[in-house]
Amino acid sequence: MRILTKKEMKELFEESGIAIENSKGDPVVLGKVQEFGYTAESLAAAEALHIEAETLYLEKGPKSGKKISLSIQLKNKIDEIHRHYMVYVKVLRIDLADDPGLLKELQLVDERDFTVSGKIKEPKEFYKNCLESNKLAEVVVNYGLTPEKLQAHLDSIAEVEKDKSVRALLVRDAEKTTEDRNKVVFKLYTWWRSYKTVLLYVFRDDPQQLEAFKLKGYSLGYKPASSSGSGEEEPQDGQPAEEPAASPA
Numbered sequence: 001m002r003i004l005t006k007k008e009m010k011e012l013f014e015e016s017g018i019a020i021e022n023s024k025g026d027p028v029v030l031g032k033v034q035e036f037g038y039t040a041e042s043l044a045a046a047e048a049l050h051i052e053a054e055t056l057y058l059e060k061g062p063k064s065g066k067k068i069s070l071s072i073q074l075k076n077k078i079d080e081i082h083r084h085y086m087v088y089v090k091v092l093r094i095d096l097a098d099d100p101g102l103l104k105e106l107q108l109v110d111e112r113d114f115t116v117s118g119k120i121k122e123p124k125e126f127y128k129n130c131l132e133s134n135k136l137a138e139v140v141v142n143y144g145l146t147p148e149k150l151q152a153h154l155d156s157i158a159e160v161e162k163d164k165s166v167r168a169l170l171v172r173d174a175e176k177t178t179e180d181r182n183k184v185v186f187k188l189y190t191w192w193r194s195y196k197t198v199l200l201y202v203f204r205d206d207p208q209q210l211e212a213f214k215l216k217g218y219s220l221g222y223k224p225a226s227s228s229g230s231g232e233e234e235p236q237d238g239q240p241a242e243e244p245a246a247s248p249a
Contacts, residue, residue, distance in 0.1 A: 056181035085123035
């Protein structure tokens with residue numbers, strides 16, 4: 001399945017929208033295209049498909065924007081938690097340098113994990129460990145980490161973990177929206193390639209009608225020239241080389 005760019009999608013919505021609007025209520029157009037299986041009913045179905053595709057396209061923007069905004073906010077919160085925690089790490093390592101056993105109990109001996117998950121996990125374990133151990137609580141209280149302060153830090157981390165879960169849901173939702181949109185857009189794209197071919201054929205001697213449809217051949221999916229050097233245009237989506245075979249929409 002071909003994935004269209006945003007520019008191509010906009011062109012598709014504009015071109016197919018004009019064609020559907022100009023066709024569905026015009027008996028002259030309907031009289032010519034019905035030979036190839038395009039009826040008033042099939043054009044109504046195409047109009048519904050056009051509405052669905054454009055709606056999915058418009059819905060994608062807000063969801064992506066919300067995801068990006070939340071990601072930035074979440075990153076800032078995680079970085080602040082980590083920076084605050086690292087102050088305690090550095091100070092305690094200096095002050096307790098002569099007591100490696102206590103440093104090990106505080107889980108401050110090994111190298112820190114600077115991944116996103118590590119920036120959440122290590123502070124959480126540190127504060128939780130200090131809160132649950134009377135021995136460690138007596139040590140860290142001298143650095144301003146009262147039980148209330150330790151709990152406040154844990155609450156902040158819990159909030160970030162909740163935000164992280166929300167962001168994960170938004171990412172999955174946005175990905176599903178994109179997948180659904182691409183399937184519907186491609187269906188519209190396929191329909192439009194066929195219908196455009198028919199329009200260009202049945203109105204090949206009526207440039208005024210083609211102008212009304214804004215069809216000049218140089219539109220979505222069109223290759224302007226061959227590589228043979230002959231200067232002749234290659235028939236593509238909008239340039240039928242011969243009469244198209246009848247095919248239902």
